[in-house]
Amino acid sequence: MSFNKDLLEQLMEFNEKHSPQFTLYVNDETYPITSTSITNSPIPVNEPTTRGGVYFSDKFAYKMKCVVEDLSVIPLLTKKMLGPNTEFGELKITTNIEFNGKSIPLEIFTNLTNSVQTPNSIELGMIIVKLNSV
Numbered sequence: 792m793s794f795n796k797d798l799l800e801q802l803m804e805f806n807e808k809h810s811p812q813f814t815l816y817v818n819d820e821t822y823p824i825t826s827t828s829i830t831n832s833p834i835p836v837n838e839p840t841t842r843g844g845v846y847f848s849d850k851f852a853y854k855m856k857c858v859v860e861d862l863s864v865i866p867l868l869t870k871k872m873l874g875p876n877t878e879f880g881e882l883k884i885t886t887n888i889e890f891n892g893k894s895i896p897l898e899i900f901t902n903l904t905n906s907v908q909t910p911n912s913i914e915l916g917m918i919i920v921k922l923n924s925v
Contacts, residue, residue, distance in 0.1 A: 794919070794921055794922035794923075795922065795924075798890065798895075798897075798922060798924060799829075799853060799919070799922050801888060801890050802829065802886075802888055802897060802899075802922070803829045803830075803831075805888040805889060805890075806827060806828070806829055806888075809888075809889075810826075810827075811886045811887060811888055812824075812886060812887075813827050813857065813884050813885070813886045814884065814885050814886070815857065815859060815864070815882060815883075815884050815915075816882070816883040816884070816885070817864055817867045817868065817871070817882065818867050820864075820867070822859050822861045822864045823859070823860075823861070824857045824858065824859055824884070825858045825859070825860055825912070826857070826858045827855065827856070827857045827858075828855070828856045829853065829854070829855050829919070830853070830854050831851055831852070831853050831854075832851065832852065832854055852918045852919070853918070853919040854904075854916065854917065854918055854919070855884075855899070855901055855915075855916075855917045855918075855919055856914060856915065856916055856917070857884070857914070857915045857917070858912050858913070858914050858915075859912060859913050859915065860911060860912045862908075862911075862912070862913060864913065865908065865913060868903060868906060868913075868915075871903045872903050872904075872905075872906070881900045881901060881902060881920060881921070882900070882901045882902075882903055882915075882917060883898060883899070883900055884898075884899040884900075884901065885897065885898055885899070885925075886899070890924075895924050895925075896924070896925040897922060897923065897924055897925065898921075898922070898923045898925055899919060899921070899922055900919070900920050900921035900922075900923075901917035901918060901919050901920060902917060902918050902920055903915060903916070903917050904916050904917060904918055
């Protein structure tokens with residue numbers, strides 16, 4: 792994981808109070824995100840470990856859940872999901888927050904861990920792996 796934890800905490804707080812606009816990027820396409828939650832929660836490992844030789848997992852992770860209403864994104868997510876797929880990729884999400892009185896654009900890179908599809912939307916469960924201020 793590569794991020795400034797103070798900035799991540801600020802993002803979490805700003806998201807709770809102001810509901811900023813998030814955008815998902817997949818294969819050079821953009822998809823607006825209608826709702827987002829970010830939490831720091833335990834994951835089911837007893838000690839820090841490398842998951843399948845592919846990514847590092849700590850005992851706690853910053854998790855992000857996003858809802859996308861544009862269902863045309865679904866076929867593009869096939870190679871992004873963790874699990875049996877060995878050629879997964881990171882998802883990029885952008886937003887702007889206020890930090891120390893300034894508007895700061897952020898890039899959030901995540902690993903997709905699960906998705907739940909409804910007739911009108913898809914909810915994406917992700918783990919944040921990188922956070923960059925642009």
